[in-house]
Amino acid sequence: xxxxxxxxxxxxxxxxxxATGDWLARHLGAIDADLRAFEDDSVGRDITIDISxxxxxxxxxxxVFERIIAACGARTRASAIVGASSAHRRLLDNVRPHVAPxxxxxxxxxxxxxxxxxxxxxxxxxxxxxxxxxNFIGQTLSTLMRVLxxxxxxxxTSIVHHMEEAGIDAMPIVGLMSFLIGAxxxxxxxxxxxxxxxxxxxxxxxxxxxxxxxxxLLSAILVxxxxxxxxxxxxxTMKIREEIDALRALGLDPIEVLVLxxxxxxxxFMPILAFMAAVLGVIGGGxxxxxxxxxxxxxxxxxxxxxxxxxxxxxxxxxxPFFAFVIAIIGCYQGMEVAGSSESLGQRTxxxxxxxxxxxxxxxxxxxxxxxxxxx
Amino acid sequence: xxxxxxxxHVIEVxxxxxxxxxxxxxxxxxxxxxxxEILGVVGGSxxxxxxxxxxxxxxxxxxxxxxxxxxxxxxATSAADQVEIEKRWGVMFQGGALFSSLTVAQNVMAxxxxxxxxxxxxxxxxxxxxxxxxxLPPDAGAKYPSELSGGMNxxxxxxxxxxxxxxxxxxxxxxxxxxxxGAENFDELIVNLKNSLGLTVxxxxxxxxTLHATCDRVAVLAEKKVIAIGTLExxxxxxxxxxxxxxxxxxxxxxxxxxxxxxxxxxxKD
Numbered sequence: 001x002x003x004x005x006x007x008x009x010x011x012x013x014x015x016x017x018x019a020t021g022d023w024l025a026r027h028l029g030a031i032d033a034d035l036r037a038f039e040d041d042s043v044g045r046d047i048t049i050d051i052s053x054x055x056x057x058x059x060x061x062x063x064v065f066e067r068i069i070a071a072c073g074a075r076t077r078a079s080a081i082v083g084a085s086s087a088h089r090r091l092l093d094n095v096r097p098h099v100a101p102x103x104x105x106x107x108x109x110x111x112x113x114x115x116x117x118x119x120x121x122x123x124x125x126x127x128x129x130x131x132x133x134x135n136f137i138g139q140t141l142s143t144l145m146r147v148l149x150x151x152x153x154x155x156x157t158s159i160v161h162h163m164e165e166a167g168i169d170a171m172p173i174v175g176l177m178s179f180l181i182g183a184x185x186x187x188x189x190x191x192x193x194x195x196x197x198x199x200x201x202x203x204x205x206x207x208x209x210x211x212x213x214x215x216x217l218l219s220a221i222l223v224x225x226x227x228x229x230x231x232x233x234x235x236x237t238m239k240i241r242e243e244i245d246a247l248r249a250l251g252l253d254p255i256e257v258l259v260l261x262x263x264x265x266x267x268x269f270m271p272i273l274a275f276m277a278a279v280l281g282v283i284g285g286g287x288x289x290x291x292x293x294x295x296x297x298x299x300x301x302x303x304x305x306x307x308x309x310x311x312x313x314x315x316x317x318x319x320x321p322f323f324a325f326v327i328a329i330i331g332c333y334q335g336m337e338v339a340g341s342s343e344s345l346g347q348r349t350x351x352x353x354x355x356x357x358x359x360x361x362x363x364x365x366x367x368x369x370x371x372x373x374x375x376x
Numbered sequence: 377x378x379x380x381x382x383x384x385h386v387i388e389v390x391x392x393x394x395x396x397x398x399x400x401x402x403x404x405x406x407x408x409x410x411x412x413e414i415l416g417v418v419g420g421s422x423x424x425x426x427x428x429x430x431x432x433x434x435x436x437x438x439x440x441x442x443x444x445x446x447x448x449x450x451x452a453t454s455a456a457d458q459v460e461i462e463k464r465w466g467v468m469f470q471g472g473a474l475f476s477s478l479t480v481a482q483n484v485m486a487x488x489x490x491x492x493x494x495x496x497x498x499x500x501x502x503x504x505x506x507x508x509x510x511x512l513p514p515d516a517g518a519k520y521p522s523e524l525s526g527g528m529n530x531x532x533x534x535x536x537x538x539x540x541x542x543x544x545x546x547x548x549x550x551x552x553x554x555x556x557x558g559a560e561n562f563d564e565l566i567v568n569l570k571n572s573l574g575l576t577v578x579x580x581x582x583x584x585x586t587l588h589a590t591c592d593r594v595a596v597l598a599e600k601k602v603i604a605i606g607t608l609e610x611x612x613x614x615x616x617x618x619x620x621x622x623x624x625x626x627x628x629x630x631x632x633x634x635x636x637x638x639x640x641x642x643x644x645k646d
Contacts (some may be wrong), residue, residue: 025502025541029494036497058541059509059573060502067501094572098508103518104481104500340522341476 002055003027008038015045017068020053023061035064039071047072052083062088062095070099136333140263143255158261159268166227166262167269170219171276173226178218178277182210182284190293199293203300206285207308215278216316217364219270220323224356228331231262232352235335236345244336254336263328270324271317278316311376319367323360330356384411386544386576387432392441394424394431401427403600405441409544414570414577416587419597420618425580426470428597429546432578433467434458445544463491465544466537470552472529474521480532481507481517487539503539510535511565527558531565538569545569547579551586563589584623584631596622 002021009016017038021027049065051057069079081092108114147153189205235258238244247254282304289295334352338345387409394401401424409415419425430436432443434450443450445461453461474483484503488494494502507517510531521529530550537545550566551559563586570577581587587594587608595605596619604614612623622628 025488025494026492028498029492032495032498059505060498060541063501063505064498090572094568095505098505099501100504100508100514101501102481102504102507102514102516104485104503105479106518341520343476 004031004054004061006031006035015042015047015072016050017047018050018053019065022056023051023054023064024056024058025060028060028064032064035068039068042072045072047079049081050083051081051088054084054088057088057091059091059095062091063099066092066096066099133329133333136336137329139255140259140329140332143253143260144263147256147260153256154264155257155261158257159265162262162265163269165230166223166266167273170223170226170273174219174222174273174277175280177222178210178215178281179284181214181218182206182281182286183288185209185214185281186285186288187292190288200295200303202285202289202293202295203303204307206289207282207304208312210281210285211278211308211312211316213316213364215281216274216319216323217360219273219277219320220327220360221357223266223270223273223324224327224331224353224360227266228327228356229349229353231328231331232335232338232349233345235259235332236338236348239336239338240340240342240345259328259332262332263325266324266328267321271320274317274320278313315367315371315376319364322363322367326359326363327356330359385409386411386446387578388442388444388447389428389432390442390444392428392431392438392443394427394436394438400600402431402438405597405601407595407602407605409576409578410593411543411576412570412574413592414566414579414590416591416594417578417580417597418582418587418594418622423597424600425597426548429548429578429580433465433546434462463540464542465546466540466542467546468530468533468537468548468550470548471526472521472533474529474532474536476521479518479520480512480524480535483521483532484535484539487536491540503535506535506539507532509538509569511561527554527562530554530562534565534569538573538575541573542575544576544578547577547581549580549582551581551583556585559583559586560589562586566590584628585634588631588635 004019004021004023004027006017006019009018047069049068051065054061065081069081072079084092109117186202186206189202190199193199193201193205235244238258244254244258247257286297286300289300290297331352334348334355338348385408387407389405389407392405392407393403405428407428417425417428427436431438432445432450437451442452446464448457448461450458450461474480475486478486481500481503484506485499488499488502492499504514504517508514512528512531512535516524516528516532521532524532534545534547534550537547547566551562554562566577566579567590569575577590579586579591591608593606594608594611595602596611596614596616597603598616598618603616604611604619611619614620623632
């Protein structure tokens with residue numbers, strides 16, 4: 001095997017390129033830059049390419065010869081490739097009509113313009129998306145009203161299925177996380193409160209923070225990550241495979257069949273998860289109190305009952321169905337927005353988790369202000 | 377190229393057995409493919425046409441038997457040798473299987489960049505040529521697969537399959553889902569490429585018209601084996617009930633009639 005090589009000379013006023021060796025794609029990388037420079041220097045001149053010394057030729061090699069001819073002498077002039085064997089001649093003839101560059105990727109514009117463009121596009125899209133999400137919420141609620149009037153249309157099997165997938169299957173991880181968070185809060189609290197000789201207040205710290213905030217927030221975060229994304233992926237895949245269109249064509253309402261069962265299942269199950277998270281968080285705190293401090297479980301529970309108003313518990317639980325609603329709605333909405341490729345599915349799944357976490361935390365902040373104002 | 381005899385077998389499958397769990401798809405299957413021929417593989421749904429293709433190209437390791445490609449036992453060679461063999465074939469999957477995050481031109485350039493390490497400009501020129509050869513307009517290069525029709529996706533898949541000037545091209549149902557005109561163009565394209573690039577083509581198909589228009593030989597899969605192989609005429613003469621039903625049904629006869637009419641009109645022109 002002999003790499004492609006060439007020499008150029010001028011004979012009788014005619015430019016000549018003599019090629020030797022194997023003109024195969026893998027050898028051409030080494031000489032392509034030189035050949036391009038040669039083409040640029042010889043624009044408009046007649047050229048003879050002698051390929052009688054070429055051993056093996058593939059389409060890439062043939063293309064390069066044809067490209068040189070096209071770049072140097074215009075077609076009408078006396079430029080030619082000579083010395084080709086019949087097999088090489090056939091290859092050249094087959095390649096000739098196809099030698100023309102094409103666009104590789106959509107044209108890039110100025111980076112600054114692109115940035116401004118993206119920013120503006122993002123703002124406008126944000127505006128339309130919020131309208132569309134409101135629209136989607138309205139559609140879901142009106143479908144819910146319609147279904148409630150005709151309870152037979154409520155898909156119990158589907159609801160129970162999603163309760164299991166999004167609820168029961170999430171219990172171990174939600175329980176473990178809140179147990180650990182309760183324990184960590186107790187540790188941190190004990191360490192700092194000890195400075196003031198007020199270690200007993202660890203009970204209040206754990207009780208209030210876990211019941212009011214951490215229990216429900218942790219449940220919501222885990223459910224958004226586990227189930228919100230699963231909703232988007234499942235509905236998005238159905239969208240790509242035209243199953244949503246098939247539902248519509250069969251006279252079924254995708255919102256009623258797909259969105260409503262998921263939303264109802266989450267709304268029903270999220271308070272249960274939040275309740276469990278609160279209980280396990282308190283237990284986590286209690287375990288730390290009993291092992292790392294000298295607060296016995298009996299004292300812990302007694303103080304919990306004495307000092308912490310029941311309202312803290314209710315505040316946590318009231319928020320749960322609202323969080324569930326936004327997570328389910330955003331998950332399903334993003335699934336419905338999937339279009340075309342599997343790449344869009346990935347993007348939408350990411351968006352679904354990011355947006356539902358964002359909205360859950362904003363909502364939580366509003367709840368905090370609200371309950372503060374009404375002194376609950 | 378070095379002089380290969382016309383009868384040389386580029387692919388030799390011997391005693392192939394493939395199975396998914398307890399379900400046996402092929403058992404004792406033998407098949408040979410000659411250089412520079414178009415072999416059509418037909419068979420009813422579920423007879424394992426695509427599985428056979430996957431077994432040959434290394435995606436579905438067989439539980440018994442050998443697959444020899446260019447005389448080398450594919451599943452017994454080292455990983456490095458397997459890559460060398462893989463560079464010498466191109467595969468077009470049913471839906472085109474283009475990478476959706478890349479444009480058509482970038483898809484065609486992907487194997488060129490990975491295997492040949494050519495400068496960007498040269499790789500782009502080669503890609504443009506292959507795109508044009510597969511019958512796509514030049515402006516298709518900068519488009520993403522999701523912006524193209526099914527037929528154009530298949531053409532782009534073919535352009536990627538021939539990017540490295542392969543010796544063998546595997547086509548999985550190349551004309552499925554195309555309109556008759558598109559399918560006919562695709563048939564012509566395959567025959568043209570075979571003649572101009574000296575390709576060997578392994579084609580899984582359901583399309584009787586494609587069989588008539590393109591294939592030098594046809595292999596029929598049934599009962600976990602190749603039950604008949606040969607030219608269309610030879611295979612048609614087989615007594616096997618499935619083959620009779622396949623070629624002598626209304627569609628089979630229509631495809632044959634169409635071919636005869638074509639031949640007659642071509643003869644008149646001459």
